[in-house]
Amino acid sequence: MDFFILGMAANLNVCHGFLIKIMRSPVRIHSILGLAVLVSALVGCAPQTPYDRYKAGQPIQNFPYKAGTTPAETQRSVTDCQIEAAQRVPQQMVIQTTPSYTTPVQTQCNQIGTQTFCNSTGGDAYGGQTYTSDANAGLRVQAFAQCMGDKGYRFMNVPACPMGTTAADLDKSPVLRSFSRNTCYFLTESGQSAVGNLGE
Known part of the structure; x- marks a missing residue:
């Protein structure tokens, strides 16, 4: 059975922008489990903590x-592939503007005696903010995944171990064994984490 203690952030509220920054800086990802959480954030934001x-x-x-x-071998492969992806797909920063629109102006008038009172609403402008993004960010992530695939890695969805699982429940093998139905991960509130196999 496989046993890995991996460093992990206690609170990982990840969105695209943060993930892109991580992918630009290969040395910033400090755990394989943390990388897995970050890559999964490509489909959106992760409002929950890993725990x-x-x-x-x-x-x-x-x-x-x-x-x-x-x-150590997995971490080295991750770092190598991040560097390769950054070299193969350099940044292409583009300036974009969000769509803008203006609400229609509506005027209502009321006559009281000989006087007319009018009140106008609307005419408010929304959007039009300018921001900078990296047009190559998605392609860089694809290049990273391709590099890892070339090294023999597969990106797997690892199920959670039953609550109450501890390090003692996993065989402390120094290497990963073949992925099986018994493979799972556990995580403590303090951030200790492990990926391994139960019941083998």
Whole structure:
């Protein structure tokens, strides 16, 4: 059975912008499990903490898995592929503007005696904000995934171990074994985490 203690952020409220910054800076990802959470954030934001997700029984998505590797080997592959992706797909910063619109102006008038009182509403402008983004960010993530695939990694969805699982429940093998139905991950509130197999 496989056993990995991996560093993990206690609170990971991740959105696209943060993930893109991570992908630009290969040295910033410090754990494989953390990387898996970040890659899964490509489909949107992750409002829950990793521990909240574990308690809810949610899997870790896109975990880079290769049987026979140690944590150090996997981390080295991740770093190498981040660097390769950054070199193959450099930044292409573009300036964009959000759509803008103006609400229609409506005027209502009331006559009281010989006097007319009018009140106008609307005419408010919305949108039109300018922002900068990296047009190549998505392609860079694809290049990273391709590089990891070339090294023999598969991005697996690792289910959560039953609540109450501890490090003692996993065989402390120094390398990952083949992915099986017994493979799962556990996470403590303090951030200790492990990926391994139960009951083998």
